[in-house]
Amino acid sequence: MRCIEVKRILYTGIIAILTLSMTGCSGKIIATVKGIDITNEQFEKTLQIVSSTRNYMDSEYVEDMEKSLGKKYKKNLENTVLSFMIDNELLYQEAKDKKLIPSSEVINSKYEELEKIINSNPTYKKEIDKVGLNKEYLLKQISKDLAIEKNKNNFEEKINISEKDILDYYEKNKSKFKINEVEASHILISTLDKNKKQVKEDEKKKLKEKTENLLHKINNGESFEELANKYSDDKSAGKNGGKLGYFSKNEKNAEFTNEAFKLQKGQISKVVETSYGYHIIKVTDKKEILKNLNDSKDDIKKLILNEKYINHIEELNKNADIKR
Structure with a gap:
């Protein structure tokens, strides 16, 4: 199974929007996901975004990732980012199949929110500007991200987590x-x-x-x-x-x-x-x-749902036509 801690960093907050696989770029093809190409240019830009963003988020996610990937961090990070891009393409295609595409009003509202976040930190904005993210690109990626988010919510709504599930998880994972x-x-x-x-x-x-x-x-x-x-x-x-x-x-x-x-x-x-x-x-x-059990319940539900969602992603990978 791919590293859960890395999923956390790449599916959290602004990272989720900025590191989606980038369509419409030219360059050497490094992977194909059910007929959709991922190019080296897309991959390199995604790595740039991860690097630019890491100082403006909770560094514990990055530290977890570095520990889990071990001594060959850079090479393993590259492999993980490519896996992430493949996962996102699979999830987006699944969302499209389920007709979970967001409206233009929702997309524009999310863009305005994102723009405020970026503009509120001039130093960070300079880093993002270096990567070359324009409005057209961001709107496209926000649309994909929101579709993936709707698909994730749709998946989680069907899962029932009992009080026993929560207690068992807490006892086994107190650390x-x-x-x-x-x-x-x-x-x-x-x-x-x-x-x-x-x-x-x-x-x-x-x-x-x-x-x-x-x-x-x-x-x-x-x-x-x-x-x-x-x-x-x-x-x-x-x-x-x-x-x-x-x-x-x-x-x-x-x-x-x-x-x-x-x-x-x-x-x-x-x-x-x-x-x-x-x-x-x-x-x-x-x-x-x-934290005691009562204060941890919401966190435990999220962790259980996250693990089930990652298992779902693994199943998508097993059953998809992927070349890399």
Whole structure:
């Protein structure tokens, strides 16, 4: 069976839209799925998108993928991405057969939502622009993604998961419900204007320099808490010395948590940029907790459905005419 952790990264959030197999490109054919070609150009662009996006999502997915793929990560990643593209083509063809194609209104609405997400982070937008994703391409891929999503929902609606199924899964997989948390403080120098829009690049440069000067002061012995109270644009946390309390990876901006979870207790980060501005992060504690059964029920249902869906994808692969 293909790696479940990799499925998670490639079917999660913005990745699901941006890494769909790309039709209409020329180039050497590297796979054919029930008569539909996947070219080397499509494949290379998909790899680019995965690389560009990895820093703007929960890095735990990427870490899981790297661990599961082992030492030959790059080559195995290439094989996994190609398998993903094949899977998506199979699922899209299945959705078309079931007439689960979304309306133009739904597609356009999703495009507007995606555009806002991309534009909210100028650094990320630059990375995506390098790949060459235009509106026509994105609309086509959103249409495919929504059709696949409808097909997945249709599949899951037919599956009944009992309380016993949930209890058995929890007892056999308790390690999956252990959550790492950090206790951290931060200093935020905002790069947003009064309308919540990013300031111009020359102003951002000055704000970054301001943040770097604050970090220099901290590294030279000045109090993190006093500087947070005086300078942080997060006034709520700033008045308490920048304290954010305990949080897990999925509770805050992924760029922020990616850095926070790398730090050891007592460590202070470099300057970290997010869509909110520039941060200095101080980790004051780290712990692991086990979610109880009741709090884990929704997660367990999703995990069971995900595993059954992946088994379904495997069956599609076994029964399809695929050349690679």
